Amino acid sequence: MHATDDTAKPVALLARAGAARDRLREALVAAGGRIVLEEDPNQLEPSALAAAAPQVVLVALEPAVEDALERLESVLETPELSLLFEEAELAARREGWEAQRWIRHLAAKLQGHGNVLPPGLEHEEAEPAIALEPGMPPRPADGHVDAPLQFHLDEAQVQAYDLPADEIYEAPARALAPRPEVLSFEELIAGAAQPVAAVPPPLPAEPVVVPVATESEAEPAKVPLGDFSSWSLLEDDGYEAAPAAASAVQVPPPALASLLNSELSLVEIDEGAAEGNGAVLLIAGIGGPDAVRRVLAGLPEDFARPVLVQLRLDGGRYANLVKQMARATPLPVTLADPGQNLVPGDVYILPDVIGVESSTEGLRFCAEANDLLEALQPDRSAVLMLSGADVALVAPVLEFAGKGGWVAGQIGEGCYDPAAASQLAVAGMRAGDPEYLAAELAVHCAA
Template identity: 50%
Template sequence: MSVSDANPVPAVALLARPGAARERLREALAHADVLIVLEDDPTTLEPQALGDAHPQFVVIALEAAIEDALERLEPALSAPGLTLVFDEADLAARRDGWEAQRWGRHLAAKLHGHQQVLPPGAEDEPSLQLEPGRPSPPPVPPKDEVLHAHMEQAQDWAGDVPADGLYAPPAPSPTFAEPVSLEQHLAALQALTAERTNDEPPAAPAPPADVPAPQPPVSFDHTAWSLVDEAADAPAAAAPTRNEGIAAPSFDTGHLSLVDLDANLPAGARAGAGAGALLVLAGIGGPDALRRLLGALPTGLDVPVLVHMRLDGGRYGNLVKQMARVSPLPVQLAETGQRAVPGEVHVLADDIGVRAAADGLYFQSEPQGISIAALPPENSALVLLSGADLAHVGPALDLAAAGAWVAGQVGEGCYDPAAATAVVAAGMVAGEPQELAQAIAARWSVDEDNGETP
């Protein structure tokens, strides 16, 4: 039975302004074998019309012009059982050829709930994706089963082995044809005793001349022993020392105390305060994965969250608004000179990097963007979501070798898994965005009752 037989045709609503992006998305949905129950411009669509269409999925082409419309449609978009799929309008409009077909297969897999993303005719090809962990060893039969066949063969061949004069089988034990009575045993014992009495005892052989005579055992007189130190009764002058006249060193500990030296440091400058961060890297397909990751993070996160996702046109302000709707943590745009605050999400533009200071991380202008090597590895985490740049894989593994926690996204929602799969194949943590958020919460969240990391 195919996947289409197991799952009914999903109902999909397409929300996009008229233009090339809407045309590309419609073509992708037409090849995805879905039922388009609604196609409209979100700027003119009413929430009631969207609800009356009863879609299971809503595909939205994101752009700055529909930000206010999405806020107006928020009640309908938040309906239970409704799944939202976001795509950048600029990317959708330029997507063509092989890239469009590949993205369409991933979209169809997400809408139908399966993982068949290969072109037609390649479904039976073995997966070439590397998987972490050692391969399972072949089953080993028990030792008894391994040796049993050899033991039976050796027993069958034992009679054919030629014998030699170096080995003679032991003589059989003597047997008595008739039982011996108790009277016969007593008579034999009396005769042997009489014979031993009449014979003279044999003389002991003389010891050789060169053997010394045995010495009497050595005895120790312990009556004079004592546990008293005799030196204690001797006068002090009788035991002069080499360093006589030099006074023994003394240590004055009266002025020492157990005061916490960290208490005199300014707030935020103590050891471990604000050190490290959670860096999230994403790209194609990243908005949906980023929404799921940030939406599952706890409010008491003990490290700042840095988000870097390349966007055409640099509309990072719009990304801040989108993520602020789902994130329980405050979301803001990172600015040069600003300090990365623990428990807050900072969206980084392409020209913003970080530098480490005594009281945490500060944002600074970097033409090349964020540098993974600038993060303190001992208290940092790095998550590579869908579309992360392959150039970040090497620095990510170097940071993991220095003690950082590194993870990669897996699953049907990962449309561009190249970088995430590379770190997972190297032995890093793997999971869906919600699963990675749970692992981060267990490692870096703060107990809100006492303010301590569990």
């Protein structure tokens, strides 16, 4: 059911003339919107847009209107104004089921409700709720309140053999051994009268060789340890320190001594590379600009990882994309430049011809496109596959996750092409809307 003309929100449609504009106009009418202004952004003045007093502005994004949107920025940034962005190319070819689905989502945004189900399903009766009753629920013990004590004893004896045993505790062996037989006084006297086998005397101790160092390197003397007649606690004639046994302490050779005195470590730690080659990679395509904007808007100001945005643009106007993203996030947004080092907390728009490589100072951009996942350190990096991400990259991203990388994908409302992200969700990776992914990413990178 569409809103009436009195309750429908006034909408301004900003799009160049063509198929995209016609499709968006039809969608707005079907969604219950009241169009108060329909104009090409290149020919629209800010005063005319403000005079129309719309509450919602729907913009068809394409490279040809980027400069015009900057000119209308003062009006578009009005707090009371709700902005909806749609890619012109995608809107022009949306039809059938996909078009009806987008109209339902557009109607939910315009009318302020969350019902996006097809007609006929929005009034389905929910499952009946469980009727709550006052009082405590019945307990098993209540069934045996009046039972005699013997009933409980018999039940315990039956259940004892089915109870789990404690595998940690083992009874000592003496407790399991049979008790010794108690002998009478006469049996004890008879056992004592029996002859006891004589114990042979101990064998004399073998002489022990004690090495004694002398100046002439004489043979060590053999001193028997069994003779104690000459030993005493104190010698009155004076005390002489025994010569140090040179052979008892082995002095390592000079080369080994110098090696032992040096500072050794199993791993040489490079303090400059303590942070590792970590970064966050956002991969997007059709429907990606809005998803990237929402993710960047959810990142905190103290975000401690470089953020790489790989978004394919047919026109290649990445400079305008930098301006759009800079308005959505407190983080610095720049265009990647070959030879530039990646700085934690900065966002870089990555053109198709720019790659990333490792250097002694960390990660830096290079002039040739390469496999970005190979340059990133998995345990210090994360990958988000947003709307329109290339399905061919799913397998490498899952392999990256197997090495310890943090991987997630965008699904749900607003994701126009969730093919790649859905495969990540099936594989057990995190999935959700851009706001959820941004919050989870911030927690992961802060750990």
